[in-house]
Amino acid sequence: MAKPATxxxxxxxxxxxxxxxxxxxxxxFQTGGFxxxxxxxxxxYEMLRHAQQDGVTKAEAANLFGLSRPTYYQAEAAxxxxxxxxxxxxxxGPKSAxxxxxxxMGVIEAHHxxxxxxxxxxxxxxxxxxxxxxxxxxxxxxxxxxxxxR
Numbered sequence: 512m513a514k515p516a517t518x519x520x521x522x523x524x525x526x527x528x529x530x531x532x533x534x535x536x537x538x539x540f541q542t543g544g545f546x547x548x549x550x551x552x553x554x555x556y557e558m559l560r561h562a563q564q565d566g567v568t569k570a571e572a573a574n575l576f577g578l579s580r581p582t583y584y585q586a587e588a589a590x591x592x593x594x595x596x597x598x599x600x601x602x603x604g605p606k607s608a609x610x611x612x613x614x615x616m617g618v619i620e621a622h623h624x625x626x627x628x629x630x631x632x633x634x635x636x637x638x639x640x641x642x643x644x645x646x647x648x649x650x651x652x653x654x655x656x657x658x659x660x661r
Contacts, residue, residue, distance in 0.1 A: 518547070518549070519549055522549055522550060522551075525599075525600075526600035527550060527551045527552050527599065527600060528549060528550075528551065529548060529549050529550065529551040529554055529577075530551075531577050532548035532549045532554075532577075533548075533577070534576075534577020534578070535548035535554055535575075535576050535577045536575055536576075536577065537557065537561070537575050537576060539557075540554075540557075548577075552595070552598045552599060554576050554577075554578070555576075555578070555582075555586040555590075555598045556590075556595060556598060557576065558572045558573060558575070558576040558578060558583060558586065559572075559583075559586060559587055559590055561575065561576075562583070569583050569584070569587075570583075586598060608650055608653065608654055610644060610646050610650065611646065611650060611651075611654045614642065615638055615642060615644060615646065616654065616658075618637060618638055618641055618642060619634050619637075619638065619651060619654070619655070622634060622637050623655070629651070629652060629655055631648035631649070631651040631652045631655075632648045634648070634651050635647065635648045635651060638651075
C-alpha cells in the first residue's frame with residue numbers, strides 16, 4: 512500500500528512549495544500550526560497583508576518573508592488583478608504558436624501543394640532558408656491541421 516502524500520508533496524506537485532522556507536522570519540510562522548512557511552501562496556498573501564495592514568514598508572515585508580522586492584511587486588499586482596488566485600503559479604512558456612506568424616504561414620502555404628502530403632520537415636527547412644527562423648516540424652503540422660479544420 513502506498514503511503515499517503517504529505518502536505519509538502521502536494522505543495523510541490525501544485526508548484527506552490529516555498530523553495531526557501533527558512534527565509535520566512537515572521538514570528539507567527541515560527542510557531543507552526545496554521546501558518547506554514549512551506550506554503551508559498553500563504554507566505555505571499557501574509558507578506559502583502561502585513562505591509563498593507565501593519566504599516567511596514569514593502570521592502571521590510573519582503574525581507575521578513577524571505578522574498579525579494581520584485582517578488583513583492585509581482586505578487587501585489589497579481590493579487591490586485593485576480594485576488595488570491597493570482598498568487599497561484601501559472602504555466603510557463605509560450606501560450607501559442609508564436610513563431611508561426613502570418614509571414615511564416617505564407618511561406619509554408621506557398622510551398623505546400625494543395626491536396627499533396629504535408630512534408631513538415633521540408634517546410635521547416637524552407638522557412639529556415641528563407642526567413643532564418645527555426646520552426647519545429649510538428650508545429651507546422653499542427654498549424655496546417657488547425658487551418659484545415661476552419
